[in-house]
Amino acid sequence: MTRAVRLRRLLSRGDIPGSDGGIYNPGAMAQGRQVVLLCRREIDYRFSPFVHAERVVLDAETLAVIEHRTLARRGYPETARIEDFRCLAFDGAALCIHTLVHAGRIRPMLSRFDQRRIEPVDVLALPLREARVEKNWVLFVHDGALHCLYRLDPLTVLRREPEGVWKLLLREENGWGDEFSGTLSNSCNLIAFMDGHLGFWHSIVAGRYVQGALLLGHDLRLRYRTGVLLDGQQVGAGYKPGVLYVSALLRLGRRILAFYGEGDAHTGVAQFDAAELEAELLRNPFRPTAALRVRFAGARMEDLYRAMLALRVLSQEQGEPPIRLYVPDLGLGPAIAVFGVPKLALRRLAEASEFDHDLS
Amino acid sequence: MSCVMATLVYLTCREEPAFEWFADSLTAQLDPGDDVELIVVDGAHSGERGERFARAVAGRAPLRHVAAKPSPYNGVCRLTRRNFFAAASARNTGLVYARAPYVIFVDDACVLAKGWWRAAREAVASGRVVSGAYRKDWGMEVARGVLISSRAHSGLDSRWAQGDDSCPVRVPGGQLFGASIGAPREVLLQVNGFDELCDSIGGEDWQLGVRLEFAGVPIYYERRMLSVESEELHRHGTPFARIDRTLPAAAYRQRLAEFGISRRRVPGACDSSHMLLDVAFGTESAQTQGNYYWLADLTEATLAATTQRFPRTHWFDRRPLAHL
Numbered sequence: 001m002t003r004a005v006r007l008r009r010l011l012s013r014g015d016i017p018g019s020d021g022g023i024y025n026p027g028a029m030a031q032g033r034q035v036v037l038l039c040r041r042e043i044d045y046r047f048s049p050f051v052h053a054e055r056v057v058l059d060a061e062t063l064a065v066i067e068h069r070t071l072a073r074r075g076y077p078e079t080a081r082i083e084d085f086r087c088l089a090f091d092g093a094a095l096c097i098h099t100l101v102h103a104g105r106i107r108p109m110l111s112r113f114d115q116r117r118i119e120p121v122d123v124l125a126l127p128l129r130e131a132r133v134e135k136n137w138v139l140f141v142h143d144g145a146l147h148c149l150y151r152l153d154p155l156t157v158l159r160r161e162p163e164g165v166w167k168l169l170l171r172e173e174n175g176w177g178d179e180f181s182g183t184l185s186n187s188c189n190l191i192a193f194m195d196g197h198l199g200f201w202h203s204i205v206a207g208r209y210v211q212g213a214l215l216l217g218h219d220l221r222l223r224y225r226t227g228v229l230l231d232g233q234q235v236g237a238g239y240k241p242g243v244l245y246v247s248a249l250l251r252l253g254r255r256i257l258a259f260y261g262e263g264d265a266h267t268g269v270a271q272f273d274a275a276e277l278e279a280e281l282l283r284n285p286f287r288p289t290a291a292l293r294v295r296f297a298g299a300r301m302e303d304l305y306r307a308m309l310a311l312r313v314l315s316q317e318q319g320e321p322p323i324r325l326y327v328p329d330l331g332l333g334p335a336i337a338v339f340g341v342p343k344l345a346l347r348r349l350a351e352a353s354e355f356d357h358d359l360s
Numbered sequence: 361m362s363c364v365m366a367t368l369v370y371l372t373c374r375e376e377p378a379f380e381w382f383a384d385s386l387t388a389q390l391d392p393g394d395d396v397e398l399i400v401v402d403g404a405h406s407g408e409r410g411e412r413f414a415r416a417v418a419g420r421a422p423l424r425h426v427a428a429k430p431s432p433y434n435g436v437c438r439l440t441r442r443n444f445f446a447a448a449s450a451r452n453t454g455l456v457y458a459r460a461p462y463v464i465f466v467d468d469a470c471v472l473a474k475g476w477w478r479a480a481r482e483a484v485a486s487g488r489v490v491s492g493a494y495r496k497d498w499g500m501e502v503a504r505g506v507l508i509s510s511r512a513h514s515g516l517d518s519r520w521a522q523g524d525d526s527c528p529v530r531v532p533g534g535q536l537f538g539a540s541i542g543a544p545r546e547v548l549l550q551v552n553g554f555d556e557l558c559d560s561i562g563g564e565d566w567q568l569g570v571r572l573e574f575a576g577v578p579i580y581y582e583r584r585m586l587s588v589e590s591e592e593l594h595r596h597g598t599p600f601a602r603i604d605r606t607l608p609a610a611a612y613r614q615r616l617a618e619f620g621i622s623r624r625r626v627p628g629a630c631d632s633s634h635m636l637l638d639v640a641f642g643t644e645s646a647q648t649q650g651n652y653y654w655l656a657d658l659t660e661a662t663l664a665a666t667t668q669r670f671p672r673t674h675w676f677d678r679r680p681l682a683h684l
Contacts, residue, residue, distance in 0.1 A: 014654030015669055018619075020552045020647035043620075044647040050620040070618060078622055 175289025238263020373403025384505025492585030523583025536569025557650025
């Protein structure tokens with residue numbers, strides 16, 4: 001980027017009654033001359049069920065707060081937490097994909113909201129095997145249909161069919177995740193930009209969040225991705241210094257607004273010039289890296305030991321390429337990590353049928 | 361860096377607060393090594409009053425005379441038609457100005473009994489949260505900070521029998537009463553100070569106690585910190601209004617649900633003072649529910665800007681403040 005990105009605090013912890021625990025991670029939608037944010041309002045920092053969806057209306061030009069209101073929640077389990085609302089308009093409704101924390105599970109769900117209430121729409125039953133904790137699924141509208149970008153690597157995209165069933169469209173290894181020591185994740189719902197869909201990625205580096213932009217092309221494949229545009233190093237305040245988490249994108253004229261949560265306490269916005277952001281993306285085309293697909297279906301630790309020694313040799317001989325090891329049980333992760341094979345990521349055995357090597 | 365040991369915040373809005381009683385009774389008890397600052401938070405702030413207070417202290421301790429910060433319910437910036445009781449806002453003003461690590465709030469129209477400061481000094485040294493004792497007398501005659509005579513003790517602190525003349529006694533948070541309250545400033549800032557949810561109603565003192573208890577902070581009753589208050593001065597002039605409106609039971613439950621609370625914890629009337637209790641015990645949260653600022657971030661320079669975030673309606677029944 002040629003010009004420094006402008007960061008601006010919009011709402012601070014405590015600005016709204018009952019937000020001593022923070023008001024942050026906003027979803028955002030443009031509505032005429034206003035911007036509607038849907039913020040996570042915490043009464044304190046205990047992560048109790050007392051977390052609220054706070055609808056905050058901003059003036060689109062000045063981004064000054066005009067009004068706010070707590071949405072009444074309908075249809076959620078009483079003790080469930082709903083948080084981190086990522087908004088989008090679809091089919092005339094204001095929707096948001098958000099996290100539901102309930103009964104020991106954390107997973108996204110789809111809700112609708114208006115000026116007064118928020119209520120569930122879809123449990124988002126994706127045809128994927130879920131972990132106990134699932135976060136950072138993001139949505140976008142493509143060719144008139146609701147799509148879900150589940151993960152960036154492997155790039156996993158699904159479409160909601162008219163009957164409400166989610167269909168897997170794409171699941172492609174691309175090697176992007178190997179560039180990070182931490183997890184590479186989505187950040188916010190995608191918006192129309194250039195000839196595709198603009199989103200943000202994030203990862204955690206040395207205890208702080210870093211974020212950059214990405215673009216899916218019309219074929220839903222990754223076309224561009226920038227380096228770090230926003231760095232949590234700039235965040236020294238709040239409950240979690242180092243956390244700067246982009247949770248919504250909006251295009252307003254020549255501006256791209258990236259709304260973010262700051263330190264698990266505040267809401268802010270980074271303002272990008274759309275032309276500059278486009279230029280930055282064009283300078284950074286995404287080139288997938290082919291990964292070695294390796295199968296391991298052994299049942300005994302002895303098998304695992306021999307396989308991992310063989311894999312280490314294979315990695316050295318081939319110049320440490322990205323490796324995807326397909327295993328029957330992801331719980332083997334800690335045992336496999338002991339062998340220190342570089343650029344190795346585990347996948348479920350059922351996710352592939354063709355392999356470059358079989359170590360079983 | 362502040363080097364003072366304690367800040368005493370004297371809160372008044374009365375035409376006649378008898379500040380001289382307080383100033384004389386306090387300064388007479390101070391030892392030469394005691395390092396205290398006095399802050400008078402004045403709801404009737406004027407230059408004339410400032411000069412009077414300065415004369416009363418006569419250089420015996422550093423003094424600042426400040427106006428109570430803007431409140432939606434009280435003072436020149438208020439949104440209501442008349443002045444309402446707004447002690448939480450006034451007390452938080454003191455916290456903004458206080459420089460010492462320990463703060464003691466003292467109500468007006470009182471004289472501090474012998475031994476008050478000695479017990480207070482112990483609280484400062486220990487960092488305990490304490491609530492001092494009080495008594496309300498008629499016909500008080502005070503000379504050089506000493507109560508010479510008074511008539512019938514009409515209002516003895518209801519906690520008196522729980523107290524001890526040799527040490528502070530642990531009490532429930534609901535017994536943190538406001539005649540004099542001492543606490544580390546940092547502890548109060550962590551819970552965002554007194555809760556303006558109580559303004560227009562009252563109860564900001566015990567509500568703070570309940571919240572501090574949820575934060576795991578023990579509360580002590582310190583009977584040796586006795587302040588004797590004048591009944592006549594308390595009854596003189598027009599007191600600030602208090603409201604305790606009532607909602608139909610269904611509307612009350614609905615309002616409570618908006619706080620995320622599904623059932624009442626405190627049976628009784630469906631009025632705002634009961635809802636203060638229901639919200640406090642329903643959420644079990646140490647934080648404020650009615651403040652529209654993060655107290656630790658407020659400075660003298662930013663107090664005026666808090667008016668931009670004033671609530672426009674009463675939190676309990678959504679009635680416009682302009683109608684009150």
